Amino acid sequence: MANLIGVGIATLDIINSVERYPDEDAEVRAVSQRICRGGNVTNTLVVLAQLGHHCQWAGVLSDEPDGARILADLAHYQIGTALCRTIEGGKVPTSYITQNQQNGSRTIIHHRDLPEFTFRDFEQIDLASCDWLHFEGRNVADTEMMLAHVAKKSPALPCSLEIEKARPEIEVLFKYAGTLLFSKKYVSEQEDNDCPESAINFLETSHRQFPKKRMICAWGAEGAYGIDQCGVVYHSPPSPPANVIDTLGAGDTFNAAVIDSLINGQSTAEAIKNGCRIAGQKCGHIGLDFI
Numbered sequence: 001m002a003n004l005i006g007v008g009i010a011t012l013d014i015i016n017s018v019e020r021y022p023d024e025d026a027e028v029r030a031v032s033q034r035i036c037r038g039g040n041v042t043n044t045l046v047v048l049a050q051l052g053h054h055c056q057w058a059g060v061l062s063d064e065p066d067g068a069r070i071l072a073d074l075a076h077y078q079i080g081t082a083l084c085r086t087i088e089g090g091k092v093p094t095s096y097i098t099q100n101q102q103n104g105s106r107t108i109i110h111h112r113d114l115p116e117f118t119f120r121d122f123e124q125i126d127l128a129s130c131d132w133l134h135f136e137g138r139n140v141a142d143t144e145m146m147l148a149h150v151a152k153k154s155p156a157l158p159c160s161l162e163i164e165k166a167r168p169e170i171e172v173l174f175k176y177a178g179t180l181l182f183s184k185k186y187v188s189e190q191e192d193n194d195c196p197e198s199a200i201n202f203l204e205t206s207h208r209q210f211p212k213k214r215m216i217c218a219w220g221a222e223g224a225y226g227i228d229q230c231g232v233v234y235h236s237p238p239s240p241p242a243n244v245i246d247t248l249g250a251g252d253t254f255n256a257a258v259i260d261s262l263i264n265g266q267s268t269a270e271a272i273k274n275g276c277r278i279a280g281q282k283c284g285h286i287g288l289d290f291i
Contacts, residue, residue: 008041
């Protein structure tokens with residue numbers, strides 16, 4: 001079991017499933033609705049906790065009923081929240097998600113009324129007992145200071161960075177983390193193409209720029225690709241369940257499984273295979289309580 005800290009956000013997700021996406025100004029009935037905790041980094045921590053690791057979340061929370069709901073959910077998985085900063089007033093980040101049963105698309109409207117976790121918050125954390133740090137690729141200026149702080153104070157501490165969106169200047173973070181976890185969306189936008197060859201091209205090009213990094217990219221129904229520090233590219237086929245029930249959080253699950261493998265000393269090839277396997281397992285269940 002490893003001690004992990006995840007830096008990022010937690011959200012309240014309100015998920016409405018509909019038979020098909022509604023036309024503008026239309027009124028439709030939801031097939032189902034569920035309300036749960038979300039957020040990339042906390043989703044990843046929830047899966048890592050189920051895989052046997054001791055996890056702590058470093059983020060910002062509001063002192064209100066939905067904030068209490070998020071805390072209760074994290075406590076259920078024994079995820080520590082002592083590193084969080086609590087704000088009086090405000091509202092937890094909320095994602096209103098419309099799931100289209102016709103084609104599986106997910107349309108998200110996100111509202112945020114809280115400040116980001118800052119470098120000043122982060123530098124107060126004692127990293128002495130931490131075995132792995134995982135960062136959500138957001139709040140770039142402060143996250144760069146956090147990563148630089150780790151590189152200076154704890155250079156042997158393994159760090160992973162999730163890059164989901166092409167946020168302004170996010171590339172400045174790449175030189176710090178030893179493991180870079182790219183989304184298909186990010187890579188497709190950089191390559192202006194979403195074919196599997198784009199993932200390989202992106203990884204090989206990025207390796208030439210950052211040769212000491214392990215870089216991994218989940219590619220949905222095509223599985224996942226990775227490149228190790230020697231420049232060898234690997235591919236893992238997907239591992240879909242018999243029936244796909246819920247894909248929300250599959251990418252966060254993939255990242256958690258990859259981190260779990262790397263903590264356990266497995267290779268890049270083994271890590272992406274494990275990521276596809278556990279992400280596929282998740283897609284056969286609603287939510288993240290599936291291991």
